[in-house]
Amino acid sequence: MLAFERREKILKHILIDKKVRIGDLATAFSVSEETIRRDMKQLEGNGMLKRFYGGAVITGLTREIPSRDRHLAQIEEKGKIAQKAAELINNQTTIMADSGSTVFETLKEINRTKKDIIIVTNSVNVLYELRDSNIDIFSTGGNLRKESTSLVGPAASDFIGNYYADIAIFGCKGLSVEHGITESNEPESQLKMQMHKHSKKIMVLADHTKFDKVAFIKTFNFSQIDYLVTDIAPSQLWLDFLEEMNVEVVW
């Protein structure tokens, strides 16, 4: 394996696990710990990670901000998107929802303004915050993923397989004309794909900072989605592209 390939793989490891150890990587790649240390030094120089005694943790751009902190960021945009997204939902709708914070805000708005709603979700925050609402909530079950406070794994996927919803509402990490809609982690991406199969319509929520970004894993093509809700008007280039892809854009 070439050096730059190994460094790419190290970055993938750190995206998934948030932290890596020198010894584990040395074993995994069958190289000496010295080599891994040298890789680390270089990656630290590029600001991709921060080294600690015995390993390194994720940092800066590559980082997925924990959902509990993320709500602090861009709360205005989320509120606006939530409102627009909620307007697209009718009474008596069955919704599948992922564990994104913007989706969470949208569901709270729906709870305020709509009735006879059924939600199927893998988000623990939705379960907890809407525990006193009038909404009928179904939880997927599964293994609790601490970083996003969501339930993932085969059990969650199987659960989704038994239900059919009118619409699925998703957040995302990046939107790219070339690479489609991308996510930063594997298990949740997989669950979104399963939700997609079991919903009549797909709505994606993304504030303006998500445009022309590419994250770790591709989840959807634009041709697979029905609505895109954002906070400010996208560029004409994007509008043309989305029209071509038959995506209804709302802002």
Next chain:
Amino acid sequence: MLAFERREKILKHILIDKKVRIGDLATAFSVSEETIRRDMKQLEGNGMLKRFYGGAVITGLTREIPSRDRHLAQIEEKGKIAQKAAELINNQTTIMADSGSTVFETLKEINRTKKDIIIVTNSVNVLYELRDSNIDIFSTGGNLRKESTSLVGPAASDFIGNYYADIAIFGCKGLSVEHGITESNEPESQLKMQMHKHSKKIMVLADHTKFDKVAFIKTFNFSQIDYLVTDIAPSQLWLDFLEEMNVEVVW
């Protein structure tokens, strides 16, 4: 475990419990108390926590429970039962837990003092409150029952059917020599019975007010349970009966 990982986890413990004790952490991480003390010094230097004699507390929001709530919920009794129950659990144990509040307190105590624990539960509160713990948590999924903030229904039952635990920990509504252990609602009773089938041992938690009470639905006979944890000594009549039923009583 690496030093920086351990320090991250110490902070998570503090976020959940507001305070931590040196000894508990040393046990939980299998390191000497001296090491924990050194971690504490560093974290205190970063302003993450404040040390006191024997442990440390979270900085800033040192929230106090209003006394009226304490009184209503019999927190003292629950705490005592939780402590006794937690002492019966070893490290590396797989636990099934229902959604009772005493069970919830017990799981928090287990989180403080044990390590390598896996929990399978239908309680939303457990999912939410232990979302930053070291415990590996599996949620049953199912329909959210608002009265108890728990997940019930066939999906929850099916989920349990795929797992096997070392011990199941339950609360209850009533204990009666004549009518056994009773519950006040159907769906959760059913789920307990399913958990019982998939656990090697059964532990029931009940404060003294539950004795000689009968609730709506019979869930178990005493011969089906292994441990009964309560807050004060039961009467001799009860002790004789429980011994005959082969139940180990702790208070």
Next chain:
DNA sequence: AGCACATGCTGGCTTTTGAACGTAGAGAAA
């Protein structure tokens, strides 16, 4: 050959950790 780069290894240095031991603090007893 000469050069650039990647890798592994060596020896010295730093960090981390646990144990030992004396000191200091908290709570009980007088």
Next chain:
DNA sequence: TTTCTCTACGTTCAAAAGCCAGCATGTGCT
């Protein structure tokens, strides 16, 4: 209150693990 006891704390030391700089080797390219 003062004294006493038990636990927690801090310091010191030694061992283990990780880190770094430098050197040697190997590979590919000019």
